[in-house]
Amino acid sequence: MSTERNRESVELLQGTLDLLILRTLRLGPEHGHAIVKAIERGSDDVLQVEQGSLYPALHRLIKRGWITFEQGTSENNRRAKFYRLTPKGRRQLAIETTKWDRLADAIARILRPASQE
């Protein structure tokens, strides 16, 4: 990872990490490191997850019952925790996505008023 690319990266908005984790897990169970990588890769490395903040977020989601985890073996045959979306989490993802869309839409409208479009 070069310093230049770091400069271009964007810090995550508060609360959006939860949404991204839920979105990532929609594709199937993953372990912690893979979640970070998936978010970074999925955003073409624009979004940089401060890796330490991942775990409190994961636990927050477990606490709310949106995700759960199980012990499993990873690709290189090591024990690892796999986080998985619960049905409740799936519903929450829908709600959060809608909320996000509306927020993004609203912000976009303010930043680029219709007359300029």
Add this chain to the structure above:
Amino acid sequence: MKFWKREQAGFEEEIRDHIERETQDNVALGMSQEEAHRRARVKFGNSVLVQEDTRAVWIWVWFEQLLSDVRYGVRLLFRSRAFSAFAVASLALGIGATAAIFMLFDKVVLRELPVPEPDRLVVASFGRPGTTFNYNLPYPQFEQIRQRNTTLDGVFATSPMGQVAVALRGEPDIAQGLFVSGDYYGTLRLRPVVGRLLGPADDRAGQAVAVISHAYWQRRFGGRTDVVGDAITLNQKPFTIVGVESGGFTGIEVGRPYDISVPIRAIEMLREGSPPWNEAFATWIFITGRLKPGVTLERAEAETKEIFRQASVDGARSPSDARLAAEHVLRLEPGTTGTASGLRAGYERWLRLLLMLLGAVLLLACLNVATLLLSRSDARRGEITTRLALGAGRWRIVRQFLTESLVLAAVAGGLGLAIASWGSEVLLRVAVPGAERLPIDVAPDLRMVGFTAGVSLLTCVLFGLMPAIRATSPRALRMVREVGGGHRRRLVDRALVAAQVALSLVLLVAAGLFLRTLTSIWALDTGYDRHNVLMFSVDVRLAGMRRPDVLNAYQQLLGELRNVPGVQSVTASAVRPVDDTSYLVGSVGRVGDRLFPGDKGIRAALNNVAPAYFATVGIPLIAGRDFDDRDSMTAPKVVIISERMARHFDGNPVGQRLVSGPIVAEVVGIVRDIRHANVKDAPREVLYFPLFQAPVPAPAFEIRYAGIASEILRASRAAVSRVNPGLTMFRMTTLEAQTRDSLSRERLLAMLATFIGGFAVLLACIGLYGLLSYGVTRRTAEIGLRIAIGAQPSTVRSLFLRDAAATVVAGAGIGLVGSFAAVRLVETQLFGVRPHDPTTFAVATLLLLAVAFAAAYLPAHRASRIDPITALRCE
């Protein structure tokens, strides 16, 4: 939190694993192993901090939800201010009043003595099995128990001294004193604050030493530490202060705190004559002991009982003594809360009763708030459905509801605590009138705070749980679109209101019975005239006077008082017509020629009165003469008897003799029966002896006056100090005020019960009003339609009134049945009124029905005025 504890070890491994993977990724990008590892760790950040943050999630999520619930709850409560203010006020009143009474109950009945291991203390009494036991015991038996027992870690005797004049550098003051035997402080395991406490070495004649209580030390000596060695006089006799008790301890008898303790042997210095140290059948001391560790009460009782019996047998000097020795047994009781207490005996039932009444009204307040919350929760069904649809768990919403209730209960509890701290002192002042100092300390403490918090929490569950569960029940939610909700739900609401009506009727009946009790006591014919009689007492012992001076002093006092302007007649007596201290009862063994031997003796109350007593107090003389100056110490002994006593004689009692103990006296007069010393006591046999043949040390002076009592009192005070400047007046009052004070418990009960009953009816009516108003709102469309198709306003009105009537009548019916059963609980507190007094029941029921009708009329009237057009447009 549990989850976190279980997962913590795994979590550390997970972090290591995470960093390991990142390192491998970095190596794959071409970094060296060290560089890759370093970067991975930098990217991860502080792993300890991450652990902390993750752990915090498990606390904070819970806490955040609570906070947001509380915020939401407060906001909602603010939005409906009228409801919140009403709920908080009624709950706070209920909680506060209950806590105030609980606090008194706790301090009078429940509180353990503030000494180490109070549960090992035992209190002795004796008597014939199956009868009332006597807590006053003879001294020789105590001495034997003290010397021979093997089961007690100390045993001591106490005897109340009563009032004592304490002079410090010539400055006089009246204090309460206690005589204690040498092991008092050692057995109780008390420590001095300064100096020393009394010990076994003080148990000998001539030890003129005294220990003062912590409160007295603060009050009289300003907490000076150099108080040890101070010379004081007790009833004009020199004593030395040797130490101060530690704070918090106020004696072993609840409600009788003492200021100063002196060795029991010092009695001889402070009282005339010597106490019956060697008489095994003279009862005058209290005995308290401490069990040795591991010794049961039964074992200690078995041992001391035998010692007591032996000492009684040894001390018997006559056949009747021997019979008593054989019949009477010693008993030990747990002394955790102290010895037998007059305050406790007099107030325990009363406090229990008040707690019951207040518990009932608190329950009613809870039902009331529950009713209101229920209709509110119906109004919030839309909000709840939306939240449930959005994925909120049912439990989460129940919690939200409960948090709102908790906010209500917490505010009410806080207010209640304030009400209670203020109320318990006010209550005590009214309940124990005339006390210069309160018999117990009523400063709020942790126990009261705990009780209030507990009660608040309980009320919260009582009134909050049902609305919460019902609002979120799946069945309720299916009814979102139904107009008016289900039949069963309305039934629950009505049942709640009916329960309130029932409870309030029970409380109203109780109030009525207590009011009638009070008025019937007040209206009793006591046999004397309680108006315009001023009374005060003096104690010649406090002035250090001995017998020859005493009679002179009394004569001079009567003479001086007679000259006070406005005084019509003056007299003195041992017992006042209404008295708050105990009086003596004697046994008459012979009247005229009739004998009443042994147990058959006529029990008669004794009084010693000066001439003109009957004229002053207004007791008619039926036959014979009043006492006069002829009846002096040297003259033949005479007695005046009450009517009831006269019936025991053959023929005219005047001129006949009666024998009571060692006294043989000729009957010179008969007076009308009175309710002796206590207005509630039935008239009984009374013997009046002349004060100047049998002087008492602390007589009351009664003055019949015309004019203003306070002016007469001021002039009397001057007259008393003219006779002897050392004499102080105390217990100044009028006969009327003393009668009122003697009924303070009945008065307070009637007052509180009336207040509680009124409050209960008000609550029930608000519940009823709320139920009907809600019904009217819910059925607006229906009523609009009815009116539109031609229903008369009166028809609509009666529709709702009938609806209300069904609920109220059901509630009143249950309330009547409940009252019939519940009066059993208050029976002992009633006087002059039958528990099932039909008038009281009828008046209470009619009153309730009338008020309920008024409460129902308002919403019913509103319904009849609904404009059909507006109503239909609303839909």
